[in-house]
Amino acid sequence: MEVSRHWRLKQQRYALVGEVCPSCQHKIFPPRDICPDCGEEARTTYQFSGRGEVFSFTTVRNAPTGFEESAPYTVALIKLDEGPMLTAQLTDLGEKPVEIGMPVEMVTRRLRSDGDRGMLVYGYKFRPALKAA
Amino acid sequence: MHSTPPPEVYVAGVGLTPVGEHWNVSLRELALEAIEAARADAVGLRPQALFAANMLAPVLSGQTHLGVLLADFAGLRGIEASSFEAAGASGGVALRQAYLAVRSGLIDVALVIGVEKVTDRVGPAVEAARSMAGDADHEAVQGLTPAAQAGLLMRRYLHESGAPEDALAGFAVNAHANGLTCEHAFMRRGITVEDYRQAPRQDDPLNLFDVAPLADGAAALLLTRREALPSGGRPGVRVAGSSVATAATALHDQADMLGLSAAEESARRARLQAGVDPDQISLFELHDAYAIFAPLALEAGGFAERGQGWRLAAGGQIGLTGPYPISTFGGSKARGEVGGATGVYQAAEVVLQLQGRAGKNQVAGASTGMAQCLGGAGATAATHIFVAE
Numbered sequence: 001m002e003v004s005r006h007w008r009l010k011q012q013r014y015a016l017v018g019e020v021c022p023s024c025q026h027k028i029f030p031p032r033d034i035c036p037d038c039g040e041e042a043r044t045t046y047q048f049s050g051r052g053e054v055f056s057f058t059t060v061r062n063a064p065t066g067f068e069e070s071a072p073y074t075v076a077l078i079k080l081d082e083g084p085m086l087t088a089q090l091t092d093l094g095e096k097p098v099e100i101g102m103p104v105e106m107v108t109r110r111l112r113s114d115g116d117r118g119m120l121v122y123g124y125k126f127r128p129a130l131k132a133a
Numbered sequence: 134m135h136s137t138p139p140p141e142v143y144v145a146g147v148g149l150t151p152v153g154e155h156w157n158v159s160l161r162e163l164a165l166e167a168i169e170a171a172r173a174d175a176v177g178l179r180p181q182a183l184f185a186a187n188m189l190a191p192v193l194s195g196q197t198h199l200g201v202l203l204a205d206f207a208g209l210r211g212i213e214a215s216s217f218e219a220a221g222a223s224g225g226v227a228l229r230q231a232y233l234a235v236r237s238g239l240i241d242v243a244l245v246i247g248v249e250k251v252t253d254r255v256g257p258a259v260e261a262a263r264s265m266a267g268d269a270d271h272e273a274v275q276g277l278t279p280a281a282q283a284g285l286l287m288r289r290y291l292h293e294s295g296a297p298e299d300a301l302a303g304f305a306v307n308a309h310a311n312g313l314t315c316e317h318a319f320m321r322r323g324i325t326v327e328d329y330r331q332a333p334r335q336d337d338p339l340n341l342f343d344v345a346p347l348a349d350g351a352a353a354l355l356l357t358r359r360e361a362l363p364s365g366g367r368p369g370v371r372v373a374g375s376s377v378a379t380a381a382t383a384l385h386d387q388a389d390m391l392g393l394s395a396a397e398e399s400a401r402r403a404r405l406q407a408g409v410d411p412d413q414i415s416l417f418e419l420h421d422a423y424a425i426f427a428p429l430a431l432e433a434g435g436f437a438e439r440g441q442g443w444r445l446a447a448g449g450q451i452g453l454t455g456p457y458p459i460s461t462f463g464g465s466k467a468r469g470e471v472g473g474a475t476g477v478y479q480a481a482e483v484v485l486q487l488q489g490r491a492g493k494n495q496v497a498g499a500s501t502g503m504a505q506c507l508g509g510a511g512a513t514a515a516t517h518i519f520v521a522e
Contacts, residue, residue, distance in 0.1 A: 077285055100292050
């Protein structure tokens with residue numbers, strides 16, 4: 001079930017809380033405690049805006065266990081406005097074609113399910129930005 | 134303190150099984166076939182230590198502890214044995230460890246055995262197992278798979294380089310042309326650029342021919358020092374360069390994902406150790422689990438400028454008679470993608486080339502060969518350079 005595993009990540013999964021390096025001001029997501037830029041300790045929490053743009057994207061056709069119901073789904077590399085990149089599914093696309101550079105914003109959605117009696121995992125996905133940032 | 138130089142490391146024997154869907158053969162039987170072939174090739178040399186390479190057995194076969202499992206089954210009970218996992222780079226990483234053992238002078242004969250047994254399972258379970266090589270908490274949880282990572286890289290590559298949509302066709306055509314005449318290849322049929330253009334879409338922009346077929350296989354190498362090499366009139370093959378380098382685990386954390394920094398760094402170190410330039414390398418076995426990794430590895434390895442690697446395939450320069458032969462036995466695309474065994478297959482293939490034993494796949498006059506396998510989307514890279522003497 002791995003409940004604790006997902007519970008302990010709730011701040012980053014639901015609220016996009018990362019870190020900022022006190023030494024070089026580098027913004028860090030997901031949190032990793034040591035700044036990847038300057039190597040100093042970085043444990044100061046930082047609230048990301050949830051806005052960014054599509055760096056690349058693709059469609060998953062052969063889904064892994066837990067994602068079969070969603071397939072095919074679009075997954076993207078999102079460059080956050082504050083700098084870091086993350087991997088997330090795109091959602092609420094409608095008829096809108098996805099393009100590199102498209103502005104997107106974070107929403108919370110169900111990520112995966114483990115059968116009828118299993119745990120549901122929620123977290124961030126990104127949708128086309130509704131209004132200009 | 135002594136000043137004796139460390140022993141040079143040579144390949145005493147190679148063995149590999151045909152890659153395919155071996156439903157009648159188990160993981161250990163497949164490994165044994167390769168081990169016996171390598172030992173026969175090395176005229177019965179007995180290893181003192183076994184280095185196993187595998188990626189998926191703990192998940193797909195419910196089996197850990199492969200070092201002892203394979204030593205025991207191969208009649209080598211009692212020797213030192215352990216297994217190494219670095220996703221798709223496992224084979225190169227195990228080879229590196231065996232190299233270090235012989236180079237240290239503490240081990241006279243080391244056996245590297247790469248084995249992958251994947252066809253007992255199909256579908257979502259296999260995709261999930263392969264996805265474990267990424268960042269579980271930040272990639273796999275989003276449903277990201279290795280194919281999707283390749284799709285992300287390929288779209289970005291086409292975007293940044295301005296290459297046409299069918300820019301990678303030449304890599305699949307070359308791999309299949311070489312697979313056609315390779316006895317251990319899974320896919321033994323040629324394809325045309327037109328076949329490529331009409332292939333069904335996978336994780337776009339990938340199409341079917343941008344994706345290597347996953348299959349079962351095992352390959353083995355015996356390493357030793359020069360004095361212990363069996364005499365047999367074959368050219369000796371020396372491990373002239375050996376390097377493992379790493380980048381970020383997650384693709385999104387790589388500062389310059391198209392630069393394939395681990396591949397660049399490990400190739401640079403291996404070339405420095407071997408004292409060779411890219412132009413002196415007769416052939417390059419790269420890890421084309423997805424076609425996009427071919428141009429990226431060519432660029433990272435110094436064979437092409439950034440964003441220009443695809444032109445080598447489009448210009449027909451990667452064939453057996455071209456200036457930069459790659460995937461000379463079909464690569465992952467046509468030989469078959471064998472996960473953690475890939476690095477050992479590649480090394481065995483380079484050795485066959487350098488000893489003039491490549492048959493219809495022979496690169497004429499091959500004297501220096503490079504093998505490079507990747508774990509994840511370039512997170513780990515293991516590069517080895519071999520020189521014929």
